[in-house]
Amino acid sequence: xxxxxxxxxxxxxxxxxxxxxxxxxxxxxxxxxxxxxxxxxxxxxxxxxxxxxxxxxxxxxxxxxxxxxxxxxxxxxxxxxxxxxxxxxxxxxxxxxxxxxxxxxxxxxxxxxxxxxxxxxxxxxxxxxxxxxxxxxxxxxxxxxxxxxxxxxxxxxxxxxxxxxxxxxxxxxxxxxxxxxxxxxxxxxxxxxxxxxxxxxxxxxxxxxxxxxxxxxxxxxxxxxxxxxxxxxxxxxxxxxxxxxxxxxxxxxxxxxxxxxxxxxxxxxxxxxxxxxxxxxxxxxxxxxxxxxxx
Amino acid sequence: xxxxxxxxxxxxxxxxxxxxxxxxxxxxxxxxxxxxxxxxxxxxxxxxxxxxxxxxxxxxxxxxxxxxxxxxxxxxxxxxxxxxxxxxxxxxxxxxxxxxxxxxxxxxxxxxxxxxxxxxxxxxxxxxxxxxxxxxxxxxxxxxxxxxxxxxxxxxxxxxxxxxxxxxxxxxxxxxxxxxxxxxxxxxxxxxxxxxxxxxxxxxxxxxxxxxxxxxxxxxxxxxxxxxxxxxxxxxxxxxxxxxxx
Numbered sequence: 083x084x085x086x087x088x089x090x091x092x093x094x095x096x097x098x099x100x101x102x103x104x105x106x107x108x109x110x111x112x113x114x115x116x117x118x119x120x121x122x123x124x125x126x127x128x129x130x131x132x133x134x135x136x137x138x139x140x141x142x143x144x145x146x147x148x149x150x151x152x153x154x155x156x157x158x159x160x161x162x163x164x165x166x167x168x169x170x171x172x173x174x175x176x177x178x179x180x181x182x183x184x185x186x187x188x189x190x191x192x193x194x195x196x197x198x199x200x201x202x203x204x205x206x207x208x209x210x211x212x213x214x215x216x217x218x219x220x221x222x223x224x225x226x227x228x229x230x231x232x233x234x235x236x237x238x239x240x241x242x243x244x245x246x247x248x249x250x251x252x253x254x255x256x257x258x259x260x261x262x263x264x265x266x267x268x269x270x271x272x273x274x275x276x277x278x279x280x281x282x283x284x285x286x287x288x289x290x291x292x293x294x295x296x297x298x299x300x301x302x303x304x305x306x307x308x309x310x311x312x313x314x315x316x317x318x319x320x321x322x323x324x325x326x327x328x329x330x331x332x333x334x335x336x337x338x339x340x341x342x343x344x345x346x347x348x349x350x351x352x353x354x355x356x357x358x359x360x361x362x363x364x365x366x367x368x369x370x371x372x373x374x375x376x377x
Numbered sequence: 378x379x380x381x382x383x384x385x386x387x388x389x390x391x392x393x394x395x396x397x398x399x400x401x402x403x404x405x406x407x408x409x410x411x412x413x414x415x416x417x418x419x420x421x422x423x424x425x426x427x428x429x430x431x432x433x434x435x436x437x438x439x440x441x442x443x444x445x446x447x448x449x450x451x452x453x454x455x456x457x458x459x460x461x462x463x464x465x466x467x468x469x470x471x472x473x474x475x476x477x478x479x480x481x482x483x484x485x486x487x488x489x490x491x492x493x494x495x496x497x498x499x500x501x502x503x504x505x506x507x508x509x510x511x512x513x514x515x516x517x518x519x520x521x522x523x524x525x526x527x528x529x530x531x532x533x534x535x536x537x538x539x540x541x542x543x544x545x546x547x548x549x550x551x552x553x554x555x556x557x558x559x560x561x562x563x564x565x566x567x568x569x570x571x572x573x574x575x576x577x578x579x580x581x582x583x584x585x586x587x588x589x590x591x592x593x594x595x596x597x598x599x600x601x602x603x604x605x606x607x608x609x610x611x612x613x614x615x616x617x618x619x620x621x622x623x
Contacts, residue, residue, distance in 0.1 A: 107435050118441070138467040199617075207554055207609045209558045211581060211598060215583075215591055308446070309447070315581075331565065356441075
């Protein structure tokens with residue numbers, strides 16, 4: 083606890099209770115990270131060494147070989163590409179559509195729209211499996227020759243984009259409409275008096291003011307969509323077309339033949355979310371609590 | 378026509394060896410989440426709200442599992458539970474033939490094994506929700522309470538916790554929804570084999586599983602829908618009523 087004592091700004095003297103608390107938190111935090119550190123350790127040791135000495139042993143050699151092998155053998159880059167192809171349009175489209183709904187609800191305040199939002203949000207909270215059966219049939223029935231590779235909505239990136247947009251828009255519209263309602267009404271009234279059209283009001287007055295909320299939602303959505311596992315498992319049949327998170331299941335059977343490679347593959351999959359989280363931690367957390375605080 | 382449709386439900390309730398265990402596991406999932414990681418998350422939030430040093434570092438550690446996908450979490454925990462090479466069996470010496478503890482294969486153990494992984498993630502999530510809630514607690518309230526001579530626990534019990542009521546509602550709803558949504562972890566672990574059946578898994582197995590019975594899967598989905606709506610609708614009505622008053 084020398085760091086506490088060494089800090090000049092710390093006004094409170096070191097109390098035994100504080101030391102106890104820090105000890106508790108350090109131990110718990112390490113225990114919390116233990117499964118991840120264990121995976122990291124396994125991923126950095128050669129398989130030959132661990133199979134000979136057992137996994138609980140002092141590592142002789144730590145390398146990134148498992149990571150490069152897992153990445154190259156299974157062509158992970160391709161699956162990261164698939165994810166990008168789904169996540170980017172889905173996030174943009176969700177924000178665009180839900181901000182329009184939110185704009186309408188917050189500026190023109192129609193009671194009917196409020197109940198519409200209610201239905202949206204209810205859909206957003208439902209377990210995905212509730213609607214999967216009709217959705218699966220629907221995706222098989224919709225023919226899109228020439229538009230998607232499979233000729234159907236089923237087994238296509240487009241299908242996944244659409245379902246993500248449908249599932250996330252309710253939450254985003256809810257959060258954004260709350261945010262927009264907190265903006266001063268005088269702003270839009272002044273613009274209206276100046277003769278601005280509704281579109282300009284939305285695009286040039288209200289939307290720029292919503293940047294913090296939009297940034298938080300974009301971070302949250304990116305991670306949610308990246309992490310989605312279920313939709314692609316059911317709505318994509320070709321392994322090649324799967325986004326990375328869902329592909330992991332197939333890859334672990336096919337290419338990641340030993341636990342060290344599984345560990346490396348799983349950690350590689352987690353890296354993008356971790357980067358986004360560390361860089362945009364504030365946005366992520368505020369996004370997560372935006373909806374919750376209001377509720 | 379009607380008879381045939383209802384037939385699916387009748388078979389589900391009386392004749393499916395997986396249905397009632399699945400309902401039970403969903404309930405167990407909720408009970409475990411609300412009794413263990415949720416209070417623990419609240420406890421962590423209260424500690425981290427005390428303006429201690431390195432609060433952010435601790436928060437990051439506890440929150441890390443929430444950012445990762447459940448699929449990745451499933452793989453990471455499999456490395457912990459693996460009977461041969463896993464952390465637990467290696468440490469307690471149960472990785473030799475004849476002494477195996479099969480955390481994932483044993484139907485008496487696997488639900489609890491999955492629930493530990495689920496709780497690991499849930500605690501961090503609850504911590505963040507409660508931290509946000511605690512920020513909204515008026516510091517003057519706390520000051521008044523300590524001036525009146527209340528100790529830390531009394532202040533928390535009588536002053537802070539009651540003002541967290543809105544957060545508690547959100548936490549309750551989120552936890553119920555999480556329990557109903559539980560899917561990814563179990564699917565990655567063992568595809569909902571014996572011991573870890575869940576309603577969501579049964580629905581999915583009736584679509585992409587070997588025994589593809591779409592109508593039957595729909596019947597299970599309807600059961601899931603009814604349970605979910607029983608939770609979601611009252612919550613939303615309460616929320617929007619508050620919105621209107623605001």
